[in-house]
Amino acid sequence: MRPSIRLHAGTRLLACVLVSAAACDGRTPAAADADTVGGSLITAIQAEPRFLLPPLISLIDEQMVGDQIFEPLARMGDDGRLDRDFRPALADSWSWENDSTTIVFRLNPNARWHDGKAVRASDVRFTYDLCVDPVVGWKDREYFARIDSLTVRDSLTVAFWFRSRYPEQFFDAATRMLIVPEHVLASEPRATLQTSSFNRAPIGSGRFRLAKWTPNASIELVADTTHYRGRAKLDRVIFAVTPDANAVTARVASGELDVVAVSSPEHFRTLAARPELKAQILPAFDYTFLLFNTRARNQRSRPHPLFSDLALRRALTMALDRDLLVRGQFDSLAAVAIGPMTRAQALADSTIAGIPYDSSGAARLLDSLGWKLPAGKYVRERGAKPLAFSILVPSISRNRMGIAVRIQEALRPFGVDVSIDAIEPNAFFAKMRAGDFDVAFDGRKADLSVSGLKAYWTVASARQPNGQNFSRYENPIFDAHLDSAVGATDAATAKAHAKQAFSTIIADVPAVWVYEVRTVQMIHKRFRTAHVLPTAWWAGLADWSIPSNERIPRDRLGLKLAAR
């Protein structure tokens, strides 16, 4: 009775077969074949998107929708390289000047917004201004730190001026910003963009546009038939808001959903057995961690009574057998995380020694810190204060909820009283932003470049009131190593510096690194996927297609729009 072994071997094989199959699909030139145009795709998302204005997008569900409606200047190639093989998007050509400190993009003259107006360089300028404005609070603002300015040369040409050269220049400038229309948004006050109606009725330049949004139910996108780079092959894509994983499994089985993400071994087993579905397993870029708040709840000027102490954080980490936790929850779908990175990242280093599981060591460390177990009680105390705290968990993530329960039980014998605070994702982010938590079970998508860590773990980000360093972790040494890694001009130096940065932060225990989980997609077999990126399986949805002889009834509805 060891199904987990079977799963492990099976998924490895499956992974090899399917990732290579997906790669193959990406490399065949897309033939403008009437035979492949048409079809519908319905996929499940967990949370309802709130903001579709690109600089405000923070949830992955919002990103999935936003990436279809808006476009960047250029896109990553299928190999996922950060330094070359980019594909044109809004910009159809580019060139380097001034010893590579300037990149000039030329926009495609046929590019149009969904309302018919032409896309101009001034739109790019406007988007850039929004993105770097601290009031707007773009979560990726850090990546533009090395861009000095942006100039408009003529109505179709923009130039990015960099302070210095670095390997990921082009990637940052071209792919991170989704361009928005100036003529629609210029009149909106920056401070209240969250309440703008643009969030519910976005106008972009992408190959899909928003057709209908039924609140708390679904978002329907239809192909823009007059798109300058050719219409999307599929007629429509529907994002169905389905927070309940059981409902997702049931609806895939009944044919109501075409593409779903699976993150529990039980659901995977159920769905993998179905003949009409195929699994797409991508390397893990998602990692989760228990973030310790180093500042007092609701009073950030003071240190946290428990977690400002490094030794206590170490003790708690030592007390947890993370391997057991992760295997118990995921079988083999996930691995123990090493740090704020995943093994699939180029600069990651799995040889860095983390804090090992050491239960007797943990108990001794707690004792030595003064946390003693009073006679007849179950919770340690230090001067009449109990060793008790709460873990804030987004209730949508059943996996994090499950791990939180396991952690609760695992820490009980150590005399630690853990309570679980389950809360809806938007409220979860609000509490983290406000610093109203003891421990938050946060999760991130590892960025392909390490410079992403600057927004979360540096001294500068801790000092920003609006920043994303929710734990207020500060270590200038880490900052220095990270800067060296980011500024390095060759891969070997970058990797060496990155290793030092990671070692520093892992030893500082600002968080317990819990798991990194593979993205497993179950896709209906009639789809031919395209341009699947490991960090964004949805990146090439506009080029996914269904051969005409494999279509189901709802694929044949055509482009007719629903009555409003």
Next chain:
Amino acid sequence: MRRFILRRLLHGVAVIFIATTLSFFLVHLAPGDPFSSSLESLATDPRVLAARRAAYGLDRPLAEQYVRFLTRLVTGDLGPSILAAGPAEDALAAAIPNTLVLMGTALALGLIAGVALGAWQAMRVGSRADRAVDTASLVVASLPEFWLGLLLLLLLAGKFRLFPTGGATDYMHDLMSPGERIVDRLRHLALPALTLALLSAASIARYQRAALLDVLPQDYVRTARAKGVGERQLVWRHALRNALVPTIVLVGLSLPALLGGAVFVERVFAWPGMGRLAADAYDARDYPIVLGATLVGTALVTIGGIATDVLHAIVDPRVRSR
């Protein structure tokens, strides 16, 4: 009669007023600042936050806040919702019709089935069939709504695929023909309404049976029987008219519980009504929605209560003087 209706309406208004005052105090007795996370999620600029707080009068004395609260309620402004990323009243307004449809259908089905079953049982009182149905209805009436809902979901939707697994409409609903659309809505409504209807029918049947058995031995019924009126006609024509009255009263009184049951059923079937919205709002600690749902629920129940009271008064004139 008109004075009776007027009195009942005034009574209803008083009820709603007391409920709103209660919810105001509930908000202000609560620890912490429930407003903060919803306001903060919508704007991070401290100046904007301060302006919003001032607009809601959060720093004014309690009495002034109460008056503002009442005026805001009258205009339908419930406050900013973190869950809906906008005004709470919009989210509620979209959800209320769905709950009304669900409850209305369940009530209608439950009432018809329950009365018919109760009458059927009363005609055969003491027989094995009667006792069997009695036991069955007791068991069904004891089932928790979410348990019964889950059972129906797993069996009829999950295993036998007779019905969809949740929601109010299919994802492709708007692209269907009008006929298909009606069928789609009915298919989605079937299981949640059935769950609530079964529970209602079970308890209404028990009550109706008892009420009929109360009425059947009465003199006027015995006279009719002596005159040779058939048993069936007796029950349906003569007895039921009087025995229906307590059932009407029962229905009016059980509306709050029906709405409470709808909360669980809506969760189980992902029915986009007020109950599910309230449960989701709890997850987000979004109190404008929760309070709005409570007040709307109270208003609905009060209106339903007035309706049943008027119906009662029409059927039984003695009530009008009470």
Next chain:
Amino acid sequence: MRPSRFDAAALHDASVPAQVADGGTIPPARVAWRAFARDRSAVGGVIILLLLAVMAILADHIAPYNPRALLDPIRLKNVAPSLDFPFGTDQFSRDVLSRVIHGARVSLAVAFLSVIAAATVGTAYGAIAGYIGGWIDSAMMRFVDALLAIPRVLLLIAVATLWGKVDVVGLVVLLGVTGWFGVSRLVRSLVIGASEDEFVTAARALGAGHIRILTLHILPQVASPVLVAATLAIGNVVVIESGLTFLGMGVPQDTPSWGGLFRDGMDAYTAHWWVPLFTGVALVATVLAANLVADGLRQALSPRQLPAR
């Protein structure tokens, strides 16, 4: 004269008022007890409730395992019912039987305590209102009407949302505070009826104080209907508490309770259908037993016997 039945009507909401027997008196305890004992299903209900209560009280000794212990997260997760684990294990490798047994303790304790609280408050309130009468009675009852109109589940959700976390004690208080309205109406109408009784008029003529009249003459008449309503309410509250915990706002996560078991069991139920199944059976058995007992009590205490059940 048309004798109406005193009748606590709705089976899943004890807030429905009763009509008092006008023209019949409630039979004395001996007679009622014998009638009750003859009612087999009512006795069956009592036996079930007693068994559950014993199970709850002796949970620590009866349960084969610690209900919170993760026995072996890798090898013992989602084990089907077997000799070692009669109710199987859940996804955390916890023994479901032990959790159901301990869950009974929490669920029954919460229901029992909150119903006692609600019955006490409701009786006091209703007795005062009914006895004093006049505009005070009107005002008090109007207030109760308003509270009755608020759907209880929504009110509970509202309070839980505002207060953030609700622990077990808080839950008992919450359920008690939201559950006394119906009882107060019931007691008020009973007290009004009893106040016109000959005994009371006589006692008053003899100069007895109000408290004496209330406690000696009126409240004993109120006891039996309140007992029936309370028994029904226990079943009702068990369901509400399980439902709330199922939604996530009742008993906190780590305390084993039936609603919590349901919640855990609904994750990937195909992997462990035995979790919601056995929990559901326990829950339904409790409610059914409470309803049977309440039914039996009502029959036994009713002024007129019904034809054969």
